[in-house]
Structure formats: C-alpha cells, structure tokens
Amino acid sequence: MVMEDTIKHITSYKGYLKVLIILLTLTAISVIAAWINFGAFSVGVALVIACIKSGAVLSYFMHLKFDNIVYRIMAIGVFILFAIIVGITFLDYLFR
Amino acid sequence: MSEGNHKQEEKNDDVASKMGMWIFIFTELLLFGGLFLVYAVFRVKYADEFHRAAAQLNTFIGTLNTVILLVSSMTIAMSVTAIQNYNKKLAMNMILITLVLAFTFLVNKYFEWGLKIKHHLYPSSELMFNLKHGENIFFSLYYFMTGLHALHIIIGMTILTIAYVRVRNGSIHAGHFTLLENGGLYWHLVDLIWIFLFPLLYLIT
Amino acid sequence: MPEINYLSDTGKHKGIMSWLTSTDHKRIGLMYLYAILFFFLIGGSLGALMRLELMQPGQQYYSAQTYNALFTVHGIIMIFIVVIPGLSVVFGNFFLPIMIGAKDVAFPKLNLLSFYIYLTGCALAVASQFAGNGPPDTGWTFYAPYSTQTATNVVMAVFAAFVLGFSSILTGLNFIVTIHRLRAPGMKWFKMPLFPWSIYATAWIQVLATPIVGITLLMVIAERVLKIGFFDPALGGDPILYQHLFWIYSHPAVYIMILPAMGVITEIIPTFCQKKIYGYRAIAISSLAIAGVGYLVWGHHMFTSGMSTTAQWFFSLLTFIVAVPSAVKVFNWISTMYKASIDVKPPFLFALGFIFLFMIGGLTGLVQGALATNIQVHDTAFVVAHFHYIIFGGMGFAFFAAIHYWFPKMYGKMYNIRLANIYWVFIFVGFNLLYFPQFILGLQGVPRRYYDYLPQFQTGEVISGIGALILGIGIYMMIYNLFRSSKKGAPAIGNPWNGKTLEWSIPSPPPTENFEEIPVMTEQNEPYNY
Numbered sequence: 001m002v003m004e005d006t007i008k009h010i011t012s013y014k015g016y017l018k019v020l021i022i023l024l025t026l027t028a029i030s031v032i033a034a035w036i037n038f039g040a041f042s043v044g045v046a047l048v049i050a051c052i053k054s055g056a057v058l059s060y061f062m063h064l065k066f067d068n069i070v071y072r073i074m075a076i077g078v079f080i081l082f083a084i085i086v087g088i089t090f091l092d093y094l095f096r
Numbered sequence: 097m098s099e100g101n102h103k104q105e106e107k108n109d110d111v112a113s114k115m116g117m118w119i120f121i122f123t124e125l126l127l128f129g130g131l132f133l134v135y136a137v138f139r140v141k142y143a144d145e146f147h148r149a150a151a152q153l154n155t156f157i158g159t160l161n162t163v164i165l166l167v168s169s170m171t172i173a174m175s176v177t178a179i180q181n182y183n184k185k186l187a188m189n190m191i192l193i194t195l196v197l198a199f200t201f202l203v204n205k206y207f208e209w210g211l212k213i214k215h216h217l218y219p220s221s222e223l224m225f226n227l228k229h230g231e232n233i234f235f236s237l238y239y240f241m242t243g244l245h246a247l248h249i250i251i252g253m254t255i256l257t258i259a260y261v262r263v264r265n266g267s268i269h270a271g272h273f274t275l276l277e278n279g280g281l282y283w284h285l286v287d288l289i290w291i292f293l294f295p296l297l298y299l300i301t
Numbered sequence: 302m303p304e305i306n307y308l309s310d311t312g313k314h315k316g317i318m319s320w321l322t323s324t325d326h327k328r329i330g331l332m333y334l335y336a337i338l339f340f341f342l343i344g345g346s347l348g349a350l351m352r353l354e355l356m357q358p359g360q361q362y363y364s365a366q367t368y369n370a371l372f373t374v375h376g377i378i379m380i381f382i383v384v385i386p387g388l389s390v391v392f393g394n395f396f397l398p399i400m401i402g403a404k405d406v407a408f409p410k411l412n413l414l415s416f417y418i419y420l421t422g423c424a425l426a427v428a429s430q431f432a433g434n435g436p437p438d439t440g441w442t443f444y445a446p447y448s449t450q451t452a453t454n455v456v457m458a459v460f461a462a463f464v465l466g467f468s469s470i471l472t473g474l475n476f477i478v479t480i481h482r483l484r485a486p487g488m489k490w491f492k493m494p495l496f497p498w499s500i501y502a503t504a505w506i507q508v509l510a511t512p513i514v515g516i517t518l519l520m521v522i523a524e525r526v527l528k529i530g531f532f533d534p535a536l537g538g539d540p541i542l543y544q545h546l547f548w549i550y551s552h553p554a555v556y557i558m559i560l561p562a563m564g565v566i567t568e569i570i571p572t573f574c575q576k577k578i579y580g581y582r583a584i585a586i587s588s589l590a591i592a593g594v595g596y597l598v599w600g601h602h603m604f605t606s607g608m609s610t611t612a613q614w615f616f617s618l619l620t621f622i623v624a625v626p627s628a629v630k631v632f633n634w635i636s637t638m639y640k641a642s643i644d645v646k647p648p649f650l651f652a653l654g655f656i657f658l659f660m661i662g663g664l665t666g667l668v669q670g671a672l673a674t675n676i677q678v679h680d681t682a683f684v685v686a687h688f689h690y691i692i693f694g695g696m697g698f699a700f701f702a703a704i705h706y707w708f709p710k711m712y713g714k715m716y717n718i719r720l721a722n723i724y725w726v727f728i729f730v731g732f733n734l735l736y737f738p739q740f741i742l743g744l745q746g747v748p749r750r751y752y753d754y755l756p757q758f759q760t761g762e763v764i765s766g767i768g769a770l771i772l773g774i775g776i777y778m779m780i781y782n783l784f785r786s787s788k789k790g791a792p793a794i795g796n797p798w799n800g801k802t803l804e805w806s807i808p809s810p811p812p813t814e815n816f817e818e819i820p821v822m823t824e825q826n827e828p829y830n831y
Contacts, residue, residue: 010180011173020170027162031155034299043139046295053291061173062284070481071118078122081509081596082129086136088597088615089545093137095609112407112482119474123512130516130546134531137542219527229530229537236529240520 009066019060026053110274117278121285124248128289131241135296138233145230150300152217153238157208158298161201162290168197169287172256172280175263179273184263187276191260194283198253205246209239238297245289252286255279306713306810324409325813329416330395331711337383337391338780340423344378345776347371352735352769358756368752369438370453374430376441377458381465382423384696385554388561389507390419390472392703393500395711397476399804399811400494402485402820407478415471422465429457440750442551445532445543449524456525459518466511466518469557473507476500485803487822494802494828495584499564502588506553506560506595514550517543541606548599556595558692559659560588562699563630566652569706570634572800573649574641577829580633587626594623604675613672620670627663631656646798647721651702654729658694662687665740680750683743686736694732701728701779708783709797713810714790720782727775734768802828 030049038045059065064072139146175190209218212235216223219239224232259279262268268276307327311319320328351371354361363371394412398405406412430436437458439448448455480501484493521543523529530536532543571578578584600608600616634656643649665687668674678684709715738761743749747758754762796805806826807815820826 008180010177013174013177016170016173016177020166023166024163027159027166030295030299031159034155034295042300043296046299047292050292050295054288057169057284057288057291061169061287062281071115074118074122078125078509082126082132085129085513085549085596086133088600088612089133089137089549090140091615092541092545092600092608092612093140095611096607112478115478115481116408116411116474119477119508123470123474123508126509127512127516130513130520130549133546134520134542137539138531138537141539142537219523219529225528225536232530233537236523236527236531240523240529244519 009063011060011063011066016060019056023053023056026056110272113274113278114281117281121281124285125288128241128244131237131244132292132296135237135241138230138237139296139300142230142233145228146234147300149227149231149234150297153298154208154211155298157204158294161204162294164197164201164204165287165290168194168201169284171197172283176273176277176280179263179268179276180270182270184266184269187263188260191256191263191276195253195256195260198249198256202246202249205242209242241293241297245286245293248286248289252279252283255282305812306808307813308712308810310813322413324405324413326394326398326405326409326412327711327811327813329412330391330393332416333386333390333394333419336420336423337387340378340382342780344375344383345773347375347378349769349773351375352766354752355754355762356766358754358759360753363752365752366438369440369750370430370436372750373437373440373458374426377426377437377462379692380441380554381462382426384558384692385469386419386465386472387558387696388565388700388703389476389500389503389557390416391700392496392565392707393472393476393503393561396707396804397479397497397500398483399807399815400497400802401480401483402488402803402816402822403479403483404814404816404819406475407482408475411471411475415468415475418464418468418471422461422463422468425457425461425464429454429461432457442547443518443521444547445521445524445538445540446534448521449532456522459521463515463518466515469507470511470515473504473511476504477508480504485820485822491582491585492822492827495567495578495581495588496561496564496802498585499560499567499588502592503557503560506557506592510550510553510557510596513546514554517546517550520546541603541608544603544606545599548602549596552599552602553592553595555691556591558696560591562655562696563588563627565699565703565706566634566655567630568800568802569648569652569702570637571829571831572706572798573644573646573652574638575644575799575831576637576641577831578633579636579639580629581829583629584633587629590626591623594619594626598623601670601675604672605679617670617672621667624663624667624670631660644798646705647716647718647725648702648706648798650722650725651698651705654725655695655698655702658690658698658732662690662692662694665690678743680748681743682739682747682749685749686739686743689736689739694736704783706798707804708786709793710804710809710811712787712790713793713808714786714788715793715797716782716786716790720778724775724778724782727771727778731768731770731772731775735765735772736768738762738764738768801826801830 026049030046033045033049034042058075064075171190172194175187175194178184178187178190212218217235218224219236224235227235255275256279259268259276262275307325312323313319314322320332323329351368354363354368394406433454435453437443437448437451437453437455439451439453439455443455443459448459480493480497520529520531524532528536531538532540534540567578567584598616598619600612601620604613604616665683669678669684669687705716705721742758742761745758747754747761793809795807795809798805803820803826804811806820824830
C-alpha cells in the first residue's frame with residue numbers, strides 16, 4: 001500500500017501568520033465571553049471556542065488538512081472515542 | 097516490485113516516523129483525557145465552588161501564557177517551512193524563538209505557582225485541607241494538570257533543542273527533516289492541551 | 302538446519318551481549334518468552350500457595366495479611382507481566398513481520414527499548430514485594446480508598462504497572478506502523494493473515510486504553526503522596542471515579558489478552574484442517590468490532606459499586622452486544638472444521654481446549670453481565686472461575702497452542718508429540734478440576750480474596766487443590782518437553798504442518814533477515830490457500 005505525501009505541501013509564512021491571528025482573535029473572544037454570564041452554557045461556549053482553536057492547530061499547524069486522510073480519520077476517531085467515554089461516565093454521574 | 101519495496105523501505109522511514117509520532121500524540125491526548133474526565137465529573141458536582149476557586153487564578157498570566165504558546169506553535173511551524181525552503185538560518189532562528197517562548201512560559205508558571213505556594217495553597221497544605229471540597233478538588237486539578245503539562249513542555253523543549261543542534265550541524269535539511277517535523281508535532285500537542293486547559297481552569301469565573 | 306540463522310548469527314557482539322543488544326524481532330520475541338515463562342512460573346507458584354491455604358478451612362500457613370499480599374502479587378504478575386504482554390510480545394514480535402513479508406518491525410530499536418522498559422517494570426513489581434512497608438495488599442485492582450490509605454508499598458507497585466503500561470504502548474505503536482507500512486507488495490489489508498489482523502486490533506487498544514490507566518495510577522500516587530483528594534470522600538472525591546478510570550482501561554485490557562489468542566487459534570485451525578478458514582472477512586472485522594465495543598462495557602465490573610441505574614442498564618446491554626463478535630469467531634472456527642481432514646496434533650488439541658474453555662468462560666460472563674444474577678455472584682469464587690476460564694483457559698491455552706504450533710519454526714527442532722498429547726490431558730483435566738468447582742462454590746456464596754471459608758465448602762476447595770496439582774504436573778512436563786527439545790529435538794523441516802502462511806515458506810529456524818527477497822503476494826501464496 002502506497003501512502004506517500006509525495007507532493008509535500010509547504011505552507012507559507014504568511015499562511016501560518018494568518019492562522020495565528022485567527023487563534024489570537026478566538027482567544028480574545030473566549031476571554032471576553034468569560035465575563036458574560038451564560039449560566040449553564042458557559043462551559044459550552046468555552047469548549048466550542050477551544051474546539052475551533054484546536055481544529056485550527058490540528059488542520060494547519062499540524063498539517064492534517066494537507067496530509068494523507070488516514071491521519072485525519074485516526075485523529076477524529078480518538079476525539080470521538082474520548083467523547084464517548086466521557087458521555088458514558090456521565091450516564092452514571094448525571095443519573096445518580 | 098521487490099525493487100520498489102526496497103525504495104519503500106527508505107521513504108518508509110519518514111512516513112513511518114510521522115505515523116509513529118501521531119500515534120504517540122494520541123496516547124498523550126488520552127493521558128490528559130483522563131484528567132479532563134476527572135475535571136468534568138467534579139465540575140458538574142461542584143459548579144459553584146469551581147467558579148469561586150477559579151477566581152483566585154490570575155487570568156492575565158493565563159492569557160499571556162496562552163498567547164505565548166500559540167505564537168510558539170506558529171514559530172515552530174515556520175521553522176519547518178524554512179527548512180523546506182533551504183533557509184537554514186531562518187529555521188534555526190525560529191526554533192530558537194520557540195525555545196525562548198517555551199522558557200518564558202515556564203518562568204511565568206514558576207511565578208504563578210510560587211505566589212500560590214507562598215500563600216500556603218498547595219496540595220497537602222493545611223490551607224488546602226480546610227478548603228471547601230470543590231475548591232480543594234479544583235486546586236488539586238490545577239496543580240496536577242498544569243504540572244503534568246509543564247513536564248511535557250520540558251520534554252518538548254528537549255526534543256526541539258536536539259532538533260536545533262541537528263539543523264545547525266546539517267543532519268537535518270530539506271531532504272530529511274523528520275525530527276524537526278515530528279518535534280514540531282509534539283510541540284503543537286503541548287499547545288493543544290493548553291488550549292483546553294486555559295478556559296477550563298482560568299475562564300470559568 | 303541452515304548454517305546461519307537468527308539463533309547463531311551474532312553480529313557485532315558475541316554471546317549473551319549479542320542477545321541483549323539485538324534489535325532482531327525474533328530474538329526480542331524469545332527474550333520476552335523467557336521472561337514471561339519465568340514470571341508465569343512465579344505467578345503460578347503464588348497461586349499454588351493460595352490453593353495450599355485453601356485446602357482446609359481455618360488458618361493454616363499464613364495470616365490474612367499475607368494471603369492478601371499473595372493474591373495481590375499473583376494478580377499483578379499474571380495480569381501486567383504475563384497475560385497482557387503475553388501473546389503480543391512473544392508471537393507478535395516473532396511472527397508479525399514474517400507473516401506480512403517484512404524483515405523486521407517498523408522501529409526495531411524502539412522494540413528493544415520496549416523490552417527494557419518491560420524488564421524495568423518487572424523489577425519494580427518484584428521490588429515492591431520487599432522494599433519499604435511490605436507488599437501491597439489491595440488486590441491487583443488497587444481500589445481506592447483502601448489503596449490510598451494502606452501503609453503497604455502501593456506507590457512502587459502502581460508505578461511498576463505504569464512502567465509496564467508504557468512498554469505496552471510502545472509495542473502497540475510499533476505494530477500499528479509495521480502493519481500499515483511494511484506489508485509485502487500485493488498484500489492488501491484483506492489479503493493479510495488473521496493473526497496480524499488480531500495483532501492490529503490489539504495494538505490499537507494498547508495505544509488508546511493504556512494511557513488512561515497510566516494517568517489513573519499517577520493519580521493514586523498523587524493521592525497517597527500529596528493527598529489531592531480525587532478519590533477521597535473526606536476531601537470531596539469519589540471512590541467510584543477510581544473504579545471508572547481503572548476499568549476504562551482494564552476492560553479493554555482483557556481484549557488485549559484475548560484478541561491475539563483468537564488470532565492464534567484462527568491460524569491453527571485451518572492448518573490442521575487443511576482447509577481455508579471459513580469467513581475470513583467476518584473474523585477480521587469482528588476483531589475490530591470486539592476492540593471497539595470493548596471500550597463501552599467497563600461498568601460491568603462495577604454493578605454493585607453504587608453507579609446509577611441508567612449506567613447499570615447501559616453497561617449490561619453493551620456487555621451482551623460485545624459477546625456477539627466473539628461468537629462469530631467461534632462459529633467460523635467450527636465451520637472451518639466441518640468436513641475437513643483434521644489432523645489432531647498438539648497445537649490443534651490446545652486449540653480445541655481453547656474453544657471449549659473459552660465458551661464456558663464466555664457464557665459465565667453473560668451470567669455476570671445480567672444485572673440480577675450479577676448481584677448474586679459479584680466478588681464470589683464464581684467470578685474467579687469465570688476469569689480463569691477466559692484468561693487461562695482462553696489466552697493461556699492459546700499461548701500453549703502457539704508455542705506448540707510455532708516451536709519447530711522458532712527452534713528448527715521438533716518436540717516429542719506423544720509426550721505433548723499426554724501432558725495435554727494433565728493440563729486439561731487439571732484445569733477443569735481446579736476451576737469448575739469454584740463456579741459452584743461461588744454460587745453457594747464463597748467470597749473471593751478470602752483466606753478462609755466455612756467448613757461445608759471444603760470438598761470443592763479440595764477438588765480444586767487436586768486439580769491444581771495435576772495442572773502443575775502437566776505444565777512442568779510441558780516445559781521439560783519444550784526445553785529439552787529446543788536443544789536435543791529432532792530437526793524440523795521448514796513446513797512440518799503444511800501451513801499456508803508466509804512463515805512456513807522460510808527455513809526453520811529463520812535467517813536473520815527472514816527473507817532473502819521480500820515475497821510478492823499472488824494468488825498462489827495467499828494465506829489459507831489450500
């Protein structure tokens with residue numbers, strides 16, 4: 001099975017800078033959002049922003065967007081597995 | 097075709113190494129995942145006390161450290177671009193900046209922890225035991241998670257230092273830069289973990 | 302036997318150093334084999350010591366404290382040192398590369414490092430018995446809050462498990478990359494033999510589940526040393542959380558134990574039936590299904606712990622579901638045997654033993670998976686019988702089957718088959734005499750991990766004791782046969798069993814590089830092409 005990234009995609013410096021700016025903006029948003037009381041949704045908001053940030057790091061800094069799809073499948077699989085484990089654990093804690 | 101396999105064995109080296117590093121990254125994600133699970137359970141149980149305890153953390157230092165790590169992720173990514181563009185000097189400088197930023201992060205953490213410890217707030221201190229349950233758990237989680245994270249920063253810095261030396265002496269170059277690329281991946285992992293730690297510990301006020 | 306093979310080839314160093322510094326997957330596999338054999342005998346002897354105490358009610362030879370330490374170290378050794386690494390590190394290391402047509406694993410140096418990390422873990426586990434405040438008495442499960450409070454050497458034992466887990470992770474990582482990258486030309490995924498498939502599924506569990514117990518063990522250490530309080534109700538923690546974290550790994554861990562075992566059986570049955578395996582795809586996919594669904598059932602170890610009813614219901618349902626892919630495999634094995642020309646050699650005998658004992662273990666697992674019956678049997682001898690049938694009757698017999706199957710390839714010598722048939726009887730009969738009474742005793746209420754019992758249960762315990770003796774004799778006969786034959790056995794040909802997977806196409810013992818030329822897979826040399 002051949003699985004090369006033979007055409008090695010090289011991201012430009014500008015490209016990385018753009019990603020950083022997005023990440024910093026999202027960070028600022030999450031800090032500001034912390035001051036707003038979303039009640040029970042605060043965690044949700046914080047986590048959603050964190051997920052978007054980590055998505056950017058994974059896709060661009062870690063190159064998942066341009067690599068062989070196998071890595072993306074594996075990475076997504078791991079996050080899904082973790083989410084399922086947390087979910088099942090809460091079947092206990094939420095219903096005691 | 098068996099000749100093709102021989103070539104595959106060479107290229108294998110780079111692709112195999114990257115796959116190996118990704119799998120290792122998954123194990124690290126799950127290692128911290130266990131801690132995030134503990135956090136989630138107790139956050140739900142002690143929502144108010146977590147809020148109150150988190151207020152005692154310094155959001156400014158936390159945000160500063162977040163910015164530092166995000167920038168350092170960019171610089172190490174840039175170093176990979178640099179090496180691919182045959183720009184050895186830029187690659188070295190980018191790695192160096194990453195290391196300086198990493199060190200700054202650790203210095204900040206040192207002061208952050210130092211302040212808490214000076215106020216007698218650390219695991220197994222009298223003060224900790226007398227806290228409300230949720231507050232005690234919060235600070236235990238705070239120390240455990242940021243401590244384990246700091247350990248991974250040190251590991252990452254070690255790998256990147258080795259990469260720096262190898263770029264300098266030429267064993268890492270545009271044709272073969274696996275260690276730099278994989279070291280970069282490890283560094284991004286360290287950043288990823290902090291991206292989740294930051295809001296969960298500092299921004300729940 | 303060819304002049305230069307992996308056993309005689311020494312390379313840069315000579316003698317024992319050529320073994321200790323070898324990155325050859327075959328030598329590493331053998332070194333693991335000897336380490337595991339050594340610890341298996343120690344662990345088995347500890348089991349025998351327990352059986353000795355249990356021959357009569359009342360205190361005979363040791364205090365309750367000593368007995369607690371005995372079953373703890375018996376569990377630590379058997380689970381973390383013998384059975385979890387077991388088939389993967391011995392036969393996975395030795396045969397995975399050969400069966401996919403590779404010269405070695407993806408990262409040979411990492412492989413050797415994994416072995417040394419493993420030995421370090423073993424040393425720490427041994428040291429935990431003697432250093433400090435005495436051997437741990439918590440059981441191999443280290444349940445909080447007792448594990449965080451007892452004065453015994455929990456930190457060292459738990460750290461040993463952590464180190465062993467790290468070795469497991471690195472091995473799994475190595476095998477995953479090996480299978481993705483080093484398959485011979487023409488060997489697509491669904492042309493790969495089924496033992497490598499099982500190693501692949503297992504490796505993913507090693508990689509994804511082990512970190513969770515890793516962090517949990519670190520939490521136990523932090524709780525003991527720093528009183529962080531995650532599991533201590535007095536500080537706001539929850540002991541049940543420990544159980545969740547522990548079993549999130551330790552249930553998938555049992556699939557680490559059994560999947561390679563099933564892979565071995567899947568190799569042996571076609572060979573001794575001289576017939577293509579029935580349902581190749583079903584077996585490959587069911588391995589992945591078992592690995593996947595196996596992550597979702599951990600709570601069935603905790604039904605009586607105080608979990609919510611919702612969680613209990615969920616875990617019970619998933620436990621019944623996970624039995625299905627295992628059953629698929631059993632159907633496929635039996636179907637392969639149907640109308641085949643069966644040659645009942647020792648590997649096949651052990652494979653049959655596996656199927657029979659694994660069925661009993663599996664079915665009694667369902668008894669525990671059902672909530673109502675679980676309450677009756679939880680923490681009784683019934684559970685002890687169940688897991689010994691599954692682990693020892695399952696993985697153990699598969700290990701014995703594997704060694705008898707691949708011995709001629711590994712050593713270039715054949716063992717005494719008649720003797721093997723004899724000690725197979727000892728092992729099979731002894732095993733059942735040892736463990737079957739425990740089902741009955743458990744149903745009647747005899748608790749596990751107790752050094753004493755009420756007098757009316759003595760008959761069952763004595764039968765178990767006799768079974769242990771017979772089993773022990775059988776095992777020693779086996780070790781004698783294999784050890785002696787490795788030195789003085791009759792030379793074996795390259796393919797004594799007429800197997801159709803790649804390891805049978807190379808000389809016995811294999812040359813260091815396995816293949817002179819990497820084979821190209823065609824219709825002719827497909828696996829199971831009878």
